[in-house]
Amino acid sequence: MSDEVGSAAETEADSEPVDESPTLYERWRQIHDNESTVAALTILGVALAPFVLVTLPTQLGLPSEYSWYHNLLTLTLIWGIFALGYDLLLGFTGLLSFGHAIFWGTSAYAAGIFSANVTGSPLAMILVGTLTAVLMAWIIGWISLRRGGIYFAILTLAFGQMIYYIFLSPLGDITGGENGFTGVQVGSLFGVVDLGRAVPFVPEAFVDSWMYVFVGAAMILSVVVGYRILNSPYGAVLRAIRENEQRAEFVGLNVWRYKLMAFILSGAFAGLAGSLYVIQRSFVPIENTLNWTVSGDIVVITVLGGVGSLFGPVFGAGLYMYVANIVSGMPVIGEFWHMILGIVFIAVVATMPHGIWGRVDWLRDRVADAIGGDER
Amino acid sequence: MTAILETRDLVKEFGGLVATDHVNLTIEEGELVSLIGPNGAGKSTLINLITRMLEETEGEIFFEGDPITDLEPHEVVQRGIGKSFQTASIFPELTVEENANIASFGAEHGSFRFNFLKHRSSYPAVQQRTLDTLEAVGLRSQKDTTAADLPYGDKRRLEIGIALASEPALLLMDEPTAGMSPEETQSTVELIEDLQEEMDLTILLVEHDMEIVFSVSDRIAVLNRGSIIAEGPPDEVQGDPSVQEAYLGGVEL
Ligand SMILES: Nc1ncnc2c1ncn2[C@@H]1O[C@H](COP(=O)(O)OP(=O)(O)O)[C@@H](O)[C@H]1O
Numbered sequence: 001m002s003d004e005v006g007s008a009a010e011t012e013a014d015s016e017p018v019d020e021s022p023t024l025y026e027r028w029r030q031i032h033d034n035e036s037t038v039a040a041l042t043i044l045g046v047a048l049a050p051f052v053l054v055t056l057p058t059q060l061g062l063p064s065e066y067s068w069y070h071n072l073l074t075l076t077l078i079w080g081i082f083a084l085g086y087d088l089l090l091g092f093t094g095l096l097s098f099g100h101a102i103f104w105g106t107s108a109y110a111a112g113i114f115s116a117n118v119t120g121s122p123l124a125m126i127l128v129g130t131l132t133a134v135l136m137a138w139i140i141g142w143i144s145l146r147r148g149g150i151y152f153a154i155l156t157l158a159f160g161q162m163i164y165y166i167f168l169s170p171l172g173d174i175t176g177g178e179n180g181f182t183g184v185q186v187g188s189l190f191g192v193v194d195l196g197r198a199v200p201f202v203p204e205a206f207v208d209s210w211m212y213v214f215v216g217a218a219m220i221l222s223v224v225v226g227y228r229i230l231n232s233p234y235g236a237v238l239r240a241i242r243e244n245e246q247r248a249e250f251v252g253l254n255v256w257r258y259k260l261m262a263f264i265l266s267g268a269f270a271g272l273a274g275s276l277y278v279i280q281r282s283f284v285p286i287e288n289t290l291n292w293t294v295s296g297d298i299v300v301i302t303v304l305g306g307v308g309s310l311f312g313p314v315f316g317a318g319l320y321m322y323v324a325n326i327v328s329g330m331p332v333i334g335e336f337w338h339m340i341l342g343i344v345f346i347a348v349v350a351t352m353p354h355g356i357w358g359r360v361d362w363l364r365d366r367v368a369d370a371i372g373g374d375e376r
Numbered sequence: 377m378t379a380i381l382e383t384r385d386l387v388k389e390f391g392g393l394v395a396t397d398h399v400n401l402t403i404e405e406g407e408l409v410s411l412i413g414p415n416g417a418g419k420s421t422l423i424n425l426i427t428r429m430l431e432e433t434e435g436e437i438f439f440e441g442d443p444i445t446d447l448e449p450h451e452v453v454q455r456g457i458g459k460s461f462q463t464a465s466i467f468p469e470l471t472v473e474e475n476a477n478i479a480s481f482g483a484e485h486g487s488f489r490f491n492f493l494k495h496r497s498s499y500p501a502v503q504q505r506t507l508d509t510l511e512a513v514g515l516r517s518q519k520d521t522t523a524a525d526l527p528y529g530d531k532r533r534l535e536i537g538i539a540l541a542s543e544p545a546l547l548l549m550d551e552p553t554a555g556m557s558p559e560e561t562q563s564t565v566e567l568i569e570d571l572q573e574e575m576d577l578t579i580l581l582v583e584h585d586m587e588i589v590f591s592v593s594d595r596i597a598v599l600n601r602g603s604i605i606a607e608g609p610p611d612e613v614q615g616d617p618s619v620q621e622a623y624l625g626g627v628e629l
């Protein structure tokens with residue numbers, strides 16, 4: 001995928017005027033920039049990740065404590081969805097929110113409490129969680145987006161703190177307060193598929209459980225929806241707002257409404273992810289959902305992966321999860337994992353202006369240039 | 377001829393400073409009216425009042441007979457008032473084509489109607505207008521260039537293109553040639569004249585180069601300290617002693 005998905009089809013970035021017959025490189029770009037290719041690549045990536053990251057390293061002799069494990073991969077996809085939605089706001093609209101824990105967290109609580117009291121159907125939990133996040137995003141966006149820049153960031157942070165404390169104490173009887181919500185009852189999918197079970201006929205070397213299939217499907221859906229949004233006029237408008245808000249208003253665009261919509265959309269992705277998180281963990285820990293550090297984590301993940309790219313944030317989630325869950329368990333250095341993460345973050349930001357994905361893109365362009373070069 | 381724009385007793389105060397002082401300006405359809413006056417006379421303020429970027433202190437503004445004082449800037453654009461900025465206000469990291477494309481979409485669907493799951497290429501009318509606009513401002517061959525990489529003069533042309541792509545009936549141009557080289561200025565002036573003829577535009581032009589003003593204008597309004605001190609065809613204004621007095625301190629125009 002190109003760095004700027006929305007512009008890929010018609011831009012060729014800053015290349016010289018192109019002649020009519022497409023080079024190998026251009027043909028390749030055209031192929032890989034359409035939606036079914038994006039979907040196919042995502043499916044492939046999701047399908048092969050467990051084998052490549054979990055099974056293979058162990059078979060090659062990597063000690064298992066240094067290797068990925070299935071649940072961590074699932075968790076990475078969940079955070080990847082969260083980050084993908086967050087990047088719609090940060091990377092494509094240029095709005096820095098420090099309150100996205102609200103949407104991830106309230107959706108988690110809503111889905112969890114709903115499962116305990118109404119039904120544990122995973123799809124119903126997702127629906128309830130996502131709608132909750134959308135509603136929250138609507139209200140908080142409506143208020144916070146009246147101010148720009150740093151004020152917007154501070155307002156979202158303040159809302160995040162407020163909601164954290166509301167869930168911690170006044171609503172403690174319902175939410176479980178500092179212990180988190182422990183009554184989550186995840187049921188089976190469509191009443192038949194237990195998400196914890198292995199998938200029949202599929203070797204565990206590839207997929208360990210239905211949970212991974214379920215979350216993987218959500219990831220693929222998220223990528224396709226994200227891709228669609230970015231290639232619709234909407235995507236162009238969001239980038240225009242990022243580039244020059246005043247100009248966007250003066251071509252007749254209702255900037256405020258578009259920003260609100262971007263905020264709500266990214267809230268919806270966060271809600272989907274937060275619901276999946278609860279489905280995976282069967283528990284809503286308050287510190288991992290509504291605490292402001294979650295709002296910080298999602299910024300770090302998105303920037304690590306590369307703002308303004310569709311796939312970057314997913315890779316950022318992978319790197320973050322690896323450091324937070326694997327490196328943290330390593331002897332000697334493990335207890336310094338926060339510091340290690342900080343160093344990684346600084347290194348990436350200092351040396352890769354467009355994050356990990358930007359570097360992947362850059363490498364790919366060099367290779368493509370080498371291939372297409374002789375045809376030019 | 378009918379008035380496309382009319383301001384009635386328009387006043388704008390910044391603290392104690394009266395930047396717009398009971399301005400009554402009427403622009404007829406198809407005219408090119410120039411607004412001149414010394415630095416700080418209130419030209420940009422008047423333009424910003426019309427676009428609703430600034431809230432007036434008193435008075436009213438009518439566009440095509442309807443009051444527009446309660447509208448938001450984007451709504452004013454939707455009604456048909458476009459603005460080209462004093463600086464090259466473009467979308468720097470997007471391509472030239474995307475710049476114009478966004479403006480076309482603004483005109484078509486700005487008040488938030490389009491489908492966010494539908495591909496951009498499935499709006500052929502918008503696509504066509506984008507290309508027509510780029511043709512009109514002479515940037516079609518550079519449509520794939522990133523806007524930030526254009527030379528300054530071309531950025532300004534793109535800026536004008538963006539204003540045009542939103543299909544205005546009235547185009548407000550605040551110093552479109554500011555910062556341009558003589559050649560760039562020349563070609564921009566020609567562009568403005570062509571546009572007015574071909575696209576049936578009404579233009580309100582703020583310009584400091586008197587040679588340009590006197591050659592392109594149908595009518596000139598002279599602002600000084602917020603009020604209009606003279607108004608009329610170029611030759612009339614040129615001979616007006618109060619204009620020479622106030623505006624140029626007595627120097628021959
Ligand atoms: N936002 C503002 N706040 C305070 N004073 C302003 C503001 N904008 C313009 N002014 C003042 O109003 C007067 C008119 O300014 P302006 O309309 O920019 O003049 P012009 O465009 O004719 O050079 C000037 O004295 C200027 O300092």
Ligand SMILES: [Mg+2]
Nearest residue numbers: 419420421462
């Ligand atoms: Mg000015």
